[in-house]
Amino acid sequence: xxxxxxxNPIQFGIIGCADIARKVxxxxxxxxNAALYAIGSRSIDKASQFAAANGFPPSAKIxxxxxDVLDDPDVDAVYVPLPTSLHIRWAVLAAEKKKxxxxxxxVALNVSEFDQILQACEANGVQFMDATxxxxxxxxxxxxxxxxxxxxxxxLKTINSCFTFAADPDFLKNDIRVKPDLDALxxxxxxxxxxxxxxxxxxxxxxxxxxxxxxxxxxxxxxVILSCGASLHWEDGKVATFHCSFLSNLTMDxxxxxxxxxxxxxxxxxxxEEDKASFTMxxxxxxxxxxxxxxxxxxxxxxxxxxxxxxxxxxxxxxxVEGIKGNGQSPEKKWPTFSRKTQLVLDAVKASIExxxxxxxxxx
Amino acid sequence: xxxxxxxNPIQFGIIGCADIARKVxxxxxxxxNAALYAIGSRSIDKASQFAAANGFPPSAKIxxxxxDVLDDPDVDAVYVPLPTSLHIRWAVLAAEKKKxxxxxxxVALNVSEFDQILQACEANGVQFMDATxxxxxxxxxxxxxxxxxxxxxxxLKTINSCFTFAADPDFLKNDIRVKPDLDALxxxxxxxxxxxxxxxxxxxxxxxxxxxxxxxxxxxxxxVILSCGASLHWEDGKVATFHCSFLSNLTMDxxxxxxxxxxxxxxxxxxxEEDKASFTMxxxxxxxxxxxxxxxxxxxxxxxxxxxxxxxxxxxxxxxVEGIKGNGQSPEKKWPTFSRKTQLVLDAVKASIExxxxxxxxxx
Numbered sequence: 054x055x056x057x058x059x060x061n062p063i064q065f066g067i068i069g070c071a072d073i074a075r076k077v078x079x080x081x082x083x084x085x086n087a088a089l090y091a092i093g094s095r096s097i098d099k100a101s102q103f104a105a106a107n108g109f110p111p112s113a114k115i116x117x118x119x120x121d122v123l124d125d126p127d128v129d130a131v132y133v134p135l136p137t138s139l140h141i142r143w144a145v146l147a148a149e150k151k152k153x154x155x156x157x158x159x160v161a162l163n164v165s166e167f168d169q170i171l172q173a174c175e176a177n178g179v180q181f182m183d184a185t186x187x188x189x190x191x192x193x194x195x196x197x198x199x200x201x202x203x204x205x206x207x208x209l210k211t212i213n214s215c216f217t218f219a220a221d222p223d224f225l226k227n228d229i230r231v232k233p234d235l236d237a238l239x240x241x242x243x244x245x246x247x248x249x250x251x252x253x254x255x256x257x258x259x260x261x262x263x264x265x266x267x268x269x270x271x272x273x274x275x276x277v278i279l280s281c282g283a284s285l286h287w288e289d290g291k292v293a294t295f296h297c298s299f300l301s302n303l304t305m306d307x308x309x310x311x312x313x314x315x316x317x318x319x320x321x322x323x324x325x326e327e328d329k330a331s332f333t334m335x336x337x338x339x340x341x342x343x344x345x346x347x348x349x350x351x352x353x354x355x356x357x358x359x360x361x362x363x364x365x366x367x368x369x370x371x372x373x374v375e376g377i378k379g380n381g382q383s384p385e386k387k388w389p390t391f392s393r394k395t396q397l398v399l400d401a402v403k404a405s406i407e408x409x410x411x412x413x414x415x416x417x
Numbered sequence: 418x419x420x421x422x423x424x425n426p427i428q429f430g431i432i433g434c435a436d437i438a439r440k441v442x443x444x445x446x447x448x449x450n451a452a453l454y455a456i457g458s459r460s461i462d463k464a465s466q467f468a469a470a471n472g473f474p475p476s477a478k479i480x481x482x483x484x485d486v487l488d489d490p491d492v493d494a495v496y497v498p499l500p501t502s503l504h505i506r507w508a509v510l511a512a513e514k515k516k517x518x519x520x521x522x523x524v525a526l527n528v529s530e531f532d533q534i535l536q537a538c539e540a541n542g543v544q545f546m547d548a549t550x551x552x553x554x555x556x557x558x559x560x561x562x563x564x565x566x567x568x569x570x571x572x573l574k575t576i577n578s579c580f581t582f583a584a585d586p587d588f589l590k591n592d593i594r595v596k597p598d599l600d601a602l603x604x605x606x607x608x609x610x611x612x613x614x615x616x617x618x619x620x621x622x623x624x625x626x627x628x629x630x631x632x633x634x635x636x637x638x639x640x641v642i643l644s645c646g647a648s649l650h651w652e653d654g655k656v657a658t659f660h661c662s663f664l665s666n667l668t669m670d671x672x673x674x675x676x677x678x679x680x681x682x683x684x685x686x687x688x689x690e691e692d693k694a695s696f697t698m699x700x701x702x703x704x705x706x707x708x709x710x711x712x713x714x715x716x717x718x719x720x721x722x723x724x725x726x727x728x729x730x731x732x733x734x735x736x737x738v739e740g741i742k743g744n745g746q747s748p749e750k751k752w753p754t755f756s757r758k759t760q761l762v763l764d765a766v767k768a769s770i771e772x773x774x775x776x777x778x779x780x781x
Contacts, residue, residue, distance in 0.1 A: 076707045210644075210665040213577050213658070217674055219701075267648045268629065268776065269656050280574075282656060284631050284648070292633050292646060294577070294658045301574040301674040303702035303711070306681070310581055310665040317670070317683065319697070320711065327709045333683070337583070338667035343440045345691045345725055347667070347684065361709055412632065 063371040064090035066128035068119040070103040074134045078107040083364035086371040093122035123150040136235035141166045148173035153180040153374045159242035182388040190362035192330040205336045207313030212293035214248040217301035239278035248295035249398045261285035266405035283402045331355045427735040428454035430492035432483040434467040438498045442471040444727035450735040457486035487514040500599035505530045512537035517544040517738045523606035546752040554726035556694040569700045571677030576657035578612040581665035603642035612659035613762045625649035630769035647766045695719045
């Protein structure tokens with residue numbers, strides 16, 4: 054009897070019980086073509102508690118090691134929320150075990166490590182995707198339509214992106230994101246990842262030619278970045294700036310300005326609300342006769358979402374996996390390419406900071 | 418019989434018939450303590466047409482030279498909308514003729530010229546104010562209350578400001594703001610002035626220690642800036658960035674982020690509408706439990722304005738002039754100080770561009 058692939062959801066294993074894995078567990082439950090299948094932790098008790106608290110079905114496999122998840126032949130795909138320094142080991146191993154790979158960001162400590170992950174994925178024919186959820190919000194496609202419209206937006210000229218949040222004292226002392234042996238890229242890898250991604254996304258993933266870190270990054274006593282920024286410069290004159298920080302009130306702004314239009318949003322990573330998301334478009338704005346008001350004013354557009362953006366991500370990833378598994382398709386290359394370009398720019402920002410804010414050429 | 422000063426409005430002379438003088442003429446009419454009294458142009462016909470078209474009373478003096486306005490003993494104050502390169506000559510002369518001085522921005526080609534203007538004002542006991550209208554919008558004071566609130570905003574960490582507009586081909590060929598002999602600072606002086614002012618205003622006019630121009634400014638064929646940006650750095654780690662341009666769609670954004678709060682507005686120079694103006698405040702924003710939404714969301718605040726902001730400016734300027742003229746008060750120093758600090762930072766941005774994007778120390 055022929056099996057309808059939709060009736061066989063992609064079976065996910067999760068390795069590690071990070072907080073973010075709670076959200077992704079729910080997303081796997083919500084995605085119509087995915088199923089929670091296994092959880093592995095270094096502690097089987099922790100895995101068991103995580104499964105119970107996060108809606109895993111009674112049949113789910115509970116493992117006391119990451120290896121056990123990767124060795125389970127019924128796991129199709131693995132979600133890896135481990136600290137960045139562990140990505141190369143576990144992501145490569147997952148690929149070698151033929152598991153499709155949904156990897157938390159930042160994808161690696163640097164592009165050289167990331168290339169090893171990608172090589173493993175390619176050699177083993179598995180799909181790679183990083184877990185940058187906002188890319189999958191229906192709003193994102195709507196915004197891209199506007200940015201791509203030569204009449205309404207024109208030629209892209211400048212972008213500003215900002216992601217900051219005010220970490221509490223416990224985070225600043227104990228979180229993996231302030232530890233040089235765990236998430237050595239600190240705020241640049243955690244928050245700056247989103248800023249850089251939003252800039253590259255706006256620029257249709259054309260890499261900048263040059264990256265210059267802004268002076269005055271804040272580092273903790275062991276050298277991990279808590280706050281920094283940079284400017285990105287393209288061959289055609291486009292300029293972008295970003296600021297990322299663990300030390301300021303929660304802010305998630307993107308402003309992209311073209312010759313004819315302006316796009317703005319204030320919640321680009323996590324929309325204010327789950328079931329809808331907004332952005333503002335201005336097109337050929339000008340003034341009234343005495344320059345005492347705008348004609349036309351920018352307008353707000355709201356996009357409703359049938360699924361939370363992280364479930365859209367799981368759905369898209371699972372669709373690609375199904376295509377490979379069930380229909381013999383090749384892995385979709387755009388996702389690893391987006392990840393790699395984001396990592397390349399992060400590397401350049403870090404290099405610029407280390408070299409006293411010198412401009413760094415971005416070489417792909 | 419004692420004369421009530423309110424019944425004797427401050428009598429304004431205008432020298433030059435620039436477009437912006439139309440808006441300020443209306444503001445002088447609207448301000449309850451000011452009156453349009455004289456207009457001077459190099460062409461008496463042009464002055465006459467300007468007066469007729471802009472609500473000057475029949476009794477208004479129409480002069481065929483700027484000197485005649487300055488020589489009229491009944492002119493209390495002069496509004497100077499001339500090209501920047503002419504400021505030093507006419508602003509100094511106006512002060513020497515004991516006229517209080519409302520001067521268009523940028524106030525001078527550099528701070529050394531501006532200091533000559535200020536010396537003339539001080540020596541002659543006249544009030545100086547630049548015509549940065551948004552400073553006088555009631556919204557501005559409301560926003561400052563928020564920024565000053567240690568509970569709601571906390572300590573200022575970063576600012577981004579942007580002012581761009583898409584100049585048409587005629588502007589880019591013929592406007593005084595693209596001519597090296599008229600407004601040599603180009604987009605930096607015209608649009609960047611507002612960005613720098615908004616940054617300094619946010620930072621309570623504490624000067625940055627260092628200014629670094631962003632790479633990739635656009636200059637026209639005679640070397641006038643059409644687009645540029647910079648980062649500003651303070652001793653305490655605060656960082657600001659700005660972008661100004663004649664080459665992108667109309668955008669006027671300020672985002673200021675503190676440890677506890679975020680202020681945003683999208684129409685800081687010219688509010689979308691004349692009778693009200695809004696801004697967004699976020700305070701101690703965080704996420705819901707699964708990080709799928711914000712709690713609380715930023716909130717929008719609207720301030721109604723009894724008078725257009727430019728009329729508020731004229732009213733405040735006239736109030737100060739009245740205090741000097743009628744009550745023997747001294748000129749208010751804060752306005753020339755704000756102007757001078759803004760000019761100092763513009764000078765530093767220009768120097769950084771000229772020196773290949775080197776950091777420039779700002780020395781007051």
